Amino acid sequence: MPVERYIFLAIALFCIGIAGALMRRNAIIVFMCIEIMLNAVNLLLVAFSKMHHLQHGATNPSAGIDGQLFVFFIMVVAAAEVSVGLAIIVMMYRNVHSIDINFLNRLKH
C-alpha cells in the first residue's frame, strides 16, 4: 500500500484536531482535540517506520524500529501531560467555577 494514504489520513486527523481546538471553548474538549493531534502524529510515525523497514529491512533487520520506540516515548510523555493538564483544569474549575477557556485571559490585562 502506498504510504500517501497514511500521510493523508494523518493530515485529516490532525486538522480535525486543530479545528476542534479552535472552535470549542470547553477546556476539556480542547484538551481531547490535542490528544487527537498527538495520535495523528503517532500514526504517521508508525507508517513511516514500516516504509523504512520495507526499503532497508534486507540489509538491516531492525531498520525502522526507532520510529515505533519514538511512538512509545510519545505515549509516555502524553500520559504525564494528561495528568498534569487535568490537574490544572481541576484547579481552574475550583477557582472560577467554570472551564470556559475565555476566562483564562488574565495575562492580557
Next chain:
Amino acid sequence: MIDRMQITDILFYFLSALTLGSAIMVALARNPVHSVLWLIVTFFGISGHYILMNAQFLGIVNLIVYAGAIMVLFLFVIMLMNLNADSEPQKNKWLKLAGIVAGGCLMLVMVAALKDAETAGKEMQLYTGDIGLIKNLGKALFTDYVVPFEISSILFLSAMVGAVAIGKK
C-alpha cells in the same frame, strides 16, 4: 494474494472512516461525556491501524494507556465537575466557522505540499514484518534506548508529584 490485498484495502478504508468520523464527533458532540466516548472509538480505530501495520505492541499499548487509563481520567474529571450539555459555554457562530475554515485551510496546504513529496508512491509493509513485535521492540528498548527509558520513569515521577501538588491546594 489479490484477495488479501483487497481485504487490506477494505480494512484500511473501514478503519479510516471509523477514525475520522468519530474524531469529527469528538469535536461536534454537545455533551462532554459523549465526546469522551467518541474519543475512545477514535483510539480503537487507531489501534486497529497499528494492528493492520503489524505494530502489535503499540496497538495494545495504545488501547491500555489511552482508551484505558487516560480516558478514565477524563471521565472522572468530567463527572467530578458535573458538566452537561446545558452548562456548555456557547461560542459565537462566526468564531466556530472561522475555526473550521482555519483547519480546512491548513489541511488544503498540507495536502498540496505533500502530494508530490519525495515519499510519494513509496510502498510500505502491511500485515508483515516483525519490527513491531514485542520481542524486537523490547530488545531495542533495553539496549539502545535504556537511558531514555529510565529518564521517562523520572518524568512520570515528577508528573505525579506535580499533579498532586497542583491538585492539593
